[in-house]
Amino acid sequence: MILIAGAGPAGLTLAIDLARRGVPHRLVDPGHPSGSRGKGLQPRTLEVLDDLGVIDAILTAGAPYPPLRAYAGTDVVWEGRMHEPVPPTPDVPYPNVLMVPQWRTEQILRDRLTALGGRVDPVGLASFTQSDDGVSAVLTDGTTVRADYLVGCDGGRSTVRKTLGVPFLGETRDEERMLIGDVQTPDLDRDHWHMWADLQTRTPGVGLCPLPGTSDFQFTAPLAPGDDPDLTLATYRKHLAAGTGRDDIRLTGLGWASVYRVNIRMAERFRVGRVFLAGDAAHVHSPAGGQGLNTGVQDAYNLGWKLAAGSPSLLDTYEEERLPVAAGVLGISTALYQKATEGQADAHKRGEETQQLLLAYPDSPLSSGPSGGTRAPDAPLADGTTLFDAFRGPHFTLLAFNTPAPTCGLTVRTVEITANPAAEAAYGITAPALVLVRPDGYRAHTGDPTSTRTYLTRLNLL
Ligand SMILES: Cc1cc2nc3c(=O)[nH]c(=O)nc-3n(C[C@H](O)[C@H](O)[C@H](O)COP(=O)(O)OP(=O)(O)OC[C@H]3O[C@@H](n4cnc5c(N)ncnc54)[C@H](O)[C@@H]3O)c2cc1C
The missing domain is CATH 3.30.70.2450 (Alpha-Beta Plaits)
Structure with a gap:
């Protein structure tokens, strides 16, 4: 059983991912007034929300960022945009940041969790201890919970992080x-x-x-x-x-x-034994660039499939992958915030660095072969569906470009792609190849049947 403390965007994302995999979990949160605060959903987060089955509700609830209009008193002195809207392309179906008040995003995630049979328990985590074989937690109603793992998604003032004694480095x-x-x-x-x-x-x-x-x-x-x-x-x-x-x-x-x-801070570690930190519990940002909620959702998305698999070496890769990403994102939001406080002329402008589509895990032990660890793009398929349709769900996807797909285990869906220039271009394919895509939409391995078989064996996927 996985215990999740905190039902903000990070905790809800993790609970949804575990619920759709049938992994026993308990999500606890005493409740908090959640306003509009994290209102910018970045393109990469929209892809995650597509995979989790809520993209239609999110697109209906949201709208593009409106143009900025600056006044001196009643006079309009300047107008401009933070983001120049661009049309979707076959490989990037959601290219623009979408504005959705955070409380509404949370409501949509809660509804999805309910539809999957999950719920938020209205109680807090009071304390916990851990040993080699589990976590023992005490809740604020005095009850005790035994869990295999605990994930602290309990925000910037995280009880979990403080109990672990993990330093929260940075500045207020x-x-x-x-x-x-x-x-x-x-x-x-x-x-x-x-x-x-x-x-x-x-x-x-x-x-x-x-x-x-x-x-x-x-x-x-x-x-x-x-x-x-x-x-x-x-x-x-x-x-x-x-x-x-x-x-x-x-x-x-x-x-x-x-x-x-x-607050601009980051936890020194994202994991101590059987306890993980995700979202604001692991890193807090300046509001500039709209990165906080987005990074937390993607922490949870990175962790869900690894917790479901339960392999210790796979779980080690959570911190290896997410800590450098969080550090990079913090650097970006801090630089943008600095520009704004210094009054630089282009301080309102946002480019591809905030969209999170280029975030990648090139140095991860899970990344192998050309473009290992980069985002797996979308592409149209011959039957009128898209690759994102094939990715949607908790499985790995093995793309067989101009070569037969080998037989794999139940957790791998295979897609044969023949003479499809758009997909080949998106994946940089110039010769027959197999591309294994992780459940969280990153390229794990690209190679020939032999190297792919070795990789699949390593991850117990055959
Ligand atoms: C003004 C402002 C503007 C922002 N703008 C953006 C933006 O445009 N884009 C963006 O991406 N982000 C933005 N953010 C940041 C964003 O709001 C946060 O990054 C996001 O809410 C973090 O999500 P989370 O799930 O990690 O934590 P939180 O949303 O903080 O949720 C933590 C949850 O844990 C619960 N909890 C606390 N203690 C316990 C406990 N002991 N046991 C159980 N549960 C507990 C709380 O009740 C809460 O529900 C903004 C923030 C602010 C303040």
């Missing part, structure tokens, strides 16, 4: 705080992300971003050092008036409300 920028919340106003259009910046220094001030599928705007305003406000509608009105110099924008409602302190 106490002086850089932001008032944030979900507010309502009838006085702004919902087609723009409205912002009031200091034009001299180009530093951001008040922002109001319309949240798709709701009547809310996400409100953000920098807080001066020492300002420790009450989280009431009156406070938000005061900051709006001070930051915009306007009295014609009425705030008529306040939902989720919070103060956000910039």
